[in-house]
Amino acid sequence: MPAAVGERYLIESPEPLVGALLLAGYRVIGPQAGDGAIVYDEIEAAGALPRGLTDEQSGGHYRLKDGDPDRWFDYVVGPQSIKKYLFPAHQKLWSATRTPDGFDISPAGDDYPKTAFFGMRACEIAAMEIQDKVFDNGQFADSGYGRRRANSLIVAVQCARSAETCFCASMNTGPRAQSGFDIALTELDEGGFLVECGSEAGASILGGLDLAGALDGDWEAALDVTRNAAAMQTRRMVGNVAEVLREHLDHPRWDEVADRCLSCANCTLACPTCFCSDVEDVTDLSGDHAERWRTWDSCFSLDFSYIHGGAVRPSTKSRYRQWMTHKLSSWHDQFGSSGCVGCGRCIAWCPVGIDITEEAAAIAAPLDVTGE
Amino acid sequence: MEALANDPMLPRRYRVLRTWSELSDVRTMELQPVDGSTVSFQPGQFNMLYAFGVGEVAISISGDAADESKIVHTTRSVGAVSKALNSVADGDVIGVRGPFGTAWPVVEEKGRHVVFVAGGLGLAPLRPAIYHVLNNRQDYAGMTLVYGARSPQDLLYPYELQAWKARFDTNVQVTVDHAAPGWSGQVGVVTTSLDRALAGVDGAEVSAFVCGPEIMMRFTVSSLKALGVTEDRIWVSMERNMKCAIGFCGHCQFGPDFICRDGPVFRHDKVSRLIVKREI
Numbered sequence A: 001m002p003a004a005v006g007e008r009y010l011i012e013s014p015e016p017l018v019g020a021l022l023l024a025g026y027r028v029i030g031p032q033a034g035d036g037a038i039v040y041d042e043i044e045a046a047g048a049l050p051r052g053l054t055d056e057q058s059g060g061h062y063r064l065k066d067g068d069p070d071r072w073f074d075y076v077v078g079p080q081s082i083k084k085y086l087f088p089a090h091q092k093l094w095s096a097t098r099t100p101d102g103f104d105i106s107p108a109g110d111d112y113p114k115t116a117f118f119g120m121r122a123c124e125i126a127a128m129e130i131q132d133k134v135f136d137n138g139q140f141a142d143s144g145y146g147r148r149r150a151n152s153l154i155v156a157v158q159c160a161r162s163a164e165t166c167f168c169a170s171m172n173t174g175p176r177a178q179s180g181f182d183i184a185l186t187e188l189d190e191g192g193f194l195v196e197c198g199s200e201a202g203a204s205i206l207g208g209l210d211l212a213g214a215l216d217g218d219w220e221a222a223l224d225v226t227r228n229a230a231a232m233q234t235r236r237m238v239g240n241v242a243e244v245l246r247e248h249l250d251h252p253r254w255d256e257v258a259d260r261c262l263s264c265a266n267c268t269l270a271c272p273t274c275f276c277s278d279v280e281d282v283t284d285l286s287g288d289h290a291e292r293w294r295t296w297d298s299c300f301s302l303d304f305s306y307i308h309g310g311a312v313r314p315s316t317k318s319r320y321r322q323w324m325t326h327k328l329s330s331w332h333d334q335f336g337s338s339g340c341v342g343c344g345r346c347i348a349w350c351p352v353g354i355d356i357t358e359e360a361a362a363i364a365a366p367l368d369v370t371g372e
Numbered sequence B: 001m002e003a004l005a006n007d008p009m010l011p012r013r014y015r016v017l018r019t020w021s022e023l024s025d026v027r028t029m030e031l032q033p034v035d036g037s038t039v040s041f042q043p044g045q046f047n048m049l050y051a052f053g054v055g056e057v058a059i060s061i062s063g064d065a066a067d068e069s070k071i072v073h074t075t076r077s078v079g080a081v082s083k084a085l086n087s088v089a090d091g092d093v094i095g096v097r098g099p100f101g102t103a104w105p106v107v108e109e110k111g112r113h114v115v116f117v118a119g120g121l122g123l124a125p126l127r128p129a130i131y132h133v134l135n136n137r138q139d140y141a142g143m144t145l146v147y148g149a150r151s152p153q154d155l156l157y158p159y160e161l162q163a164w165k166a167r168f169d170t171n172v173q174v175t176v177d178h179a180a181p182g183w184s185g186q187v188g189v190v191t192t193s194l195d196r197a198l199a200g201v202d203g204a205e206v207s208a209f210v211c212g213p214e215i216m217m218r219f220t221v222s223s224l225k226a227l228g229v230t231e232d233r234i235w236v237s238m239e240r241n242m243k244c245a246i247g248f249c250g251h252c253q254f255g256p257d258f259i260c261r262d263g264p265v266f267r268h269d270k271v272s273r274l275i276v277k278r279e280i
Ligand SMILES: Cc1cc2nc3c(=O)[nH]c(=O)nc-3n(C[C@H](O)[C@H](O)[C@H](O)COP(=O)(O)OP(=O)(O)OC[C@H]3O[C@@H](n4cnc5c(N)ncnc54)[C@H](O)[C@@H]3O)c2cc1C
Pocket: A306, A307, A308, A309, B046, B055, B056, B057, B058, B059, B060, B061, B074, B075, B076, B077, B078, B079, B080, B081, B082, B083, B121, B124, B125, B238, B239, B240, B241, B242, B243, B264
């Protein structure tokens, strides 16, 4: 049956959808179990999806474990996000060759095939939309990012459960993705999936499938799924955090968290919105061929703020403060939204379990001036 | 490939017309686009200069914006890239991206008494604004330049300083931290010279442009405020690590601002909240 944008359908299993994407020539990137965690990689069939697995996450802790063998998507986000595809960790920008008359520069193309991201969660779509604004800031646009993004199809999975580290509900980014997808699936409690068609590209894929129309009751059941996921969330971000952090740059809590923070940069690497980068200039042995590469960087490294004479932020305290105030406060000034989508990755993947929601709450709490 | 060729991350080739030494570790170079196009920039803006195979750094434009035939940069050798840039020879080709960033609002401040306060190499980013005021001197109520350097040997553009000083329509004060034999000028910090230069001037008529080490700028702004100059008539140029100059790399952040896009020139009241904090 032909599918239409804004319509809802039912399907039994995600298998034919993965098949239709492959048939339409998409490279399909989806969740898989690898290295003891859910990671993103290319999949050749729905069989590669980590069906039956679930995860256990808390501060500094992540573990995959067996869940209901029939459930397809009972895990949430792992350490990676699709950031690694749209904004590669190591990317050639251009190369230059010496000539008798100086040198020539040619831009690096990239061979990014038409790609479908399968199984993206609401918070990941929100993170991607945040990076869209970073890499097209109104004055300058990263043409490579723009090309990759335009060549991507988003198949969302609406979350049926939250991890202990999730707090998207308080960031208004999830657990239900309202937009930003081409196709969205909700795994229903009774089995089967409710399918939302979000775009013409999504409609053209869905049109090739054996779909049944969804009834109002099915849609209610789908909404219940994400409502339940939201109700499971125990963490939340304090409400006025942008203002609180702006006004409390000298709060004693910064010293306290700096005592625990290892300045390891795990949080920034796992974060789906962190966009900072460094450049590397390399030459071959002859010295006649040079390249410029862009690599992920982190505001937690000492070199990050280096200017001649020394780093501007030598202390861990100033680096943690930069990271957190950027995410939750100055991001609003720069891009008109928070830089945090509440995915909880920085909490689970911090080796010492530092929790951004707890730190924000501590800074927001009235100071105990009695010194007790 | 059209879109790629216009990519803001791709340097354009510029030929070195001429270079010369200014100070023991400072050189100036004149550049022209290899493709023959003209150059235009606003005083206070900077370029990202690329030395083949070594790297790219932010360097302010130090020439006259009225001259569209070439672009001028003055660079101090401090590390790998600046050293490589300072070892180019006439005729060599380097990569240039830019111009980037905000400008000294010299045009907007027409009619005012313009006060330039420079420390060390900070004179280089101010020079295009100084040229503009001197070229259009009749448009301004006054022109004062207070310049401080470590020692007489560290004074940048000494011949120009003399020429500017010799004009009857300028007030140019030069001071050094440490005198040397033969130095008969002022010795001391710029703020002392600034107080002297502005004695009898109504601070309300002053628009001030300040560039130098952060600590020098902080003291200068205090002095200016004490002289009655309001914060919305003071501009400073900020410096941070820069890897992209286009708002992508995140390195140059200063609170809400990207110094590469929202700066480097800021009206002081925009940055005064954070400039007094440490390790921002
Ligand atoms: C807006 C702006 C304008 C500038 N204008 C001038 C100028 O007109 N003349 C001049 O001599 N210098 C200027 N600088 C400083 C110049 O960019 C640094 O001296 C240069 O980056 C040092 O690079 P390096 O590799 O030689 O030295 P290293 O000390 O080895 O630096 C290593 C790397 O750190 C970064 N870095 C180090 N110091 C600075 C710095 N001060 N600012 C930004 N990044 C830095 C660079 O990426 C550099 O490649 C300016 C800086 C900024 C931000």
